[in-house]
Amino acid sequence: MLLEIRLFGDPVLREKCAPVEHIDDEIRQLIEDLQETMYDADGLGLAAPQVGVPIRMFVYDVRDPELQAGVLINPEIVEADGSIREEEGCLSLPGLTEIVERNESILVRGLDMEGEPVELRLEGLLSRCVQHENDHLDGILFLDRVSPLKRKLLLQKWQKGEN
Ligand code: ZN
Numbered sequence: 001m002l003l004e005i006r007l008f009g010d011p012v013l014r015e016k017c018a019p020v021e022h023i024d025d026e027i028r029q030l031i032e033d034l035q036e037t038m039y040d041a042d043g044l045g046l047a048a049p050q051v052g053v054p055i056r057m058f059v060y061d062v063r064d065p066e067l068q069a070g071v072l073i074n075p076e077i078v079e080a081d082g083s084i085r086e087e088e089g090c091l092s093l094p095g096l097t098e099i100v101e102r103n104e105s106i107l108v109r110g111l112d113m114e115g116e117p118v119e120l121r122l123e124g125l126l127s128r129c130v131q132h133e134n135d136h137l138d139g140i141l142f143l144d145r146v147s148p149l150k151r152k153l154l155l156q157k158w159q160k161g162e163n
Contacts, residue, residue, distance in 0.1 A: 003037045003051040008093045008158060014139040015054040019074045023115045027057070031071050031113055034059045043091045045129045047136035050092050058133035062125045072118070075110035075134055086128060088142045095161050096154050100145050102131050 006012055020027060030053060038046035038059055047058035061069030082104030089097040105123040108130055112118050122130055132142060143151050 001033045001036065002040055003033050005037065005041060005046075005091050006050055006052050008141065008143075010052075010092075012049050012052050012054055013092055013136070013141065015049060016139055017049055017054040017056045017137045019056050020111075023073065023111070023113065027073075028113060031057070031059060034071075035061075038091075041091050044125075045133040046091060047133045049136055049139075056137045058136065060126070060129050060133060062129050064125065067124075067126045071113050072108065072110040072120075072130070072133075073113070073115075075108050075130070075137070077106050077108050077131065077134060079107035080131075081105050084128075088128065088132060090132070090142055093141065093143065093154075093158060096143075096158055098142065098146050098150055098154055100132075100142050102128050102145075106131060108134070 030048065034046050034048065034051065037051060038061065044062045045058055045060035048055045056075065057071065057073045059071045080103035083101055084104045085099050085101045087097050088100040104127065106127050107119065107121050109117065109119045143154055
């Protein structure tokens with residue numbers, strides 16, 4: 001089922017999300033719906049708060065056959081190294097992109113949809129994508145990671161697009 005993607009300005013995008021307590025049918029259905037919604041919107045990742053559910057979970061697929069797609073539940077970035085600046089966008093801020101500084105490589109731990117622990121060492125686009133989605137779980141948007149001047153310009157552009 002396609003879910004409605006919440007846009008910038010919706011308070012749910014600023015919530016500190018709660019951990020997933022039990023991976024039950026409801027959660028599994030939500031994962032399926034998140035994936036369907038992400039592919040429909042042509043996004044590389046989608047976090048649960050972006051569809052109005054403030055829990056710690058996101059799906060991702062950077063559309064590279066060499067890189068795995070998947071879901072991370074209750075993720076934690078336990079190591080982060082290096083820094084790299086690349087362009088980024090967000091399904092909750094359609095039409096806006098900006099250069100964002102992120103860590104180059106990360107080690108992330110979490111659970112898969114069976115509730116099994118997973119540990120992923122990531123770099124490149126997948127590392128960026130997971131850092132972006134993980135930020136959503138703490139109410140952080142890529143806008144918050146650019147300079148105040150760039151943020152102001154982005155917000156002006158956003159408001160123009162909205163009106
Ligand atoms: Zn986003």
